[in-house]
Amino acid sequence: MLTTDPAQVEQWRELRVRVENASSAVERDAELAGSAKRTRRSVVNMISSAGLGHIGGDFSVTDILTTLFDYTLRIDPADPGKAGRDRFILSKGHCAAALYSTLAFSGYFDPAELSTFMAPLSALNGHPNRNKVPGVETNTGPLGHGLPVAVGQAIAAKLAGSGARVFVVMGDGEMQEGSNWEALMSASQYKLDNLVAIVDRNRLQQGARTEETNALDPLDEKLASFGCEVRIADGHDYASLITAFAPSTTGKPVAVIANTIKGKGVSFIEDRVEWHHKVPSAEQVRLALEELA
């Protein structure tokens, strides 16, 4: 099990204070954008050295992760199991590189560990393992697992009266899994207004566009008909995400459709299906890091 990096936690706390106390939205968003760029650079380096990874989905979810960890979540990386904490589950566990980078920069563990991504016996498996990586709430990888677990955590928070909120991110292709819809039905039945289900809507799945594979639209109407308060957000706009992640106003579970671009942040990777899990060449790494400087 990796352990907290106190110095990194301190840096993260200072970032949270700067974000919280920014004198303007522009200043706040500049802090978040800097953090997101650092995560994307880390993802490029990790995937490049591992020779494996899911760079497209890592980049589409990065701004969502940044907003959650650097602004929204009430967590303490120095005490990952703190009672009453907000919970976060990355149900699209194949985007582990973005999650690990976010967790490391938040101080859950030493960022130096990121260089071991997917190396033999590394704690940083291709899909996250809660028994090795602090900050991971449940093991994900097979799709359609995170939301039911999040529903259980939201019910537990209600039973405890803790006021904690539970955030879970699914890929949009992942919404083709039936277990998600089972979970949404129970979230609605139990009036889990402390649950925020976020769909990373990049419109691409492994082999093709979602709408050419097993169409999700009208996703907003589907989510609404399952009893959610549906919010549409720009998944790369911090102000939009911050608003979307605010507490429920209707007593219903919140479903956020975060419209994103797969591969966001590097021009030649953006919105291209082949970059689902392609590994950049040395030259592409150089170009990518240049764009993310």
Added chain:
Amino acid sequence: MSIETTQPVQTEAERLSAAPTYDNRTAFADELIRLARTDARIVAVCNDSVGSSNLTAFRDEFPDRLINVGIAEQDMVGVGAGLASSGLIPFVCGASPFLTGRSLEQVKADVAYSQHPVILCGMSPGMAYGELGPTHHSVEDLSWLRALPGLDIVVPADRQQTRQAVQAAVANPRPTFIRVGRHKVPDVSIEGAPLVRGEFQTLRDGNDVTLIATGTLVSRALVAAAELEAAGVSVRVLNASYIAPLDIAAIIGAARETRAIVTAEEANIAGGLGAAVAGVVSQLERGARVPLRILGLTEFAPTGNTDFLLEYFNLTATHLVTAAREALADA
């Protein structure tokens, strides 16, 4: 002076066969409610199975602590994992075929691999649903779940062991599957004997042949042992109340101290108790690799009630006797 002649002398086997029998679900529900009164961490999760999981009284007493997700087993197990990850002790109850089959990947990823201390309660396992057929039989559960590291598999043989399994889950929550029997069985465990994690219970000692039985087959093994003993064969009977962790020491003891082993389970033999025993015995030294007979299912069941099907698959005391004699003849 009068001599009582109204009753013929009953053999031990006849006495055991005539013992009153019980549905273990009743003991399960009673114990769960008793413990829930003093432990607020206990919650129950079910898939519309309030009645068939005997949770009606639990719901009436703790309405907020029964989470019924409807007919949605994948959600049910995931919700259980979420509750467990929040410090609660969820007893996730569903008909065993659906709990283990439909949500097997959730059991693997969300419970065993994640190590969330969920208590999976497979109700009405084996062929308890008799005539409803193979879709409703849970005879693959032992095979499937044995392949998952970090998941305890408990098969209580009677009311006492069922209560003890519930107590153990609360005293030391860990990922666990409990096979909660519906087909009525007599009391077979030694009164007051503890249910020890990872240990078989020795119900009878002997040195010719060992019968290792689990769940519904334990009482039948005792009857078989009594019949064999009456014919001069010394029989050891082990109640396999834990399938995982496996009592390797007891299996080795049986192989070294008796001349043959017979296993019996209301489950498919591909990967169940018998396969587990064979896996241990086959690794032992020459002389300890004793003849082994494995009784269990080999195909999908035909139509019939539970007793008929147990007979059909040779899961009776009579067949255990025959298997023991065959194994001894090979020794």
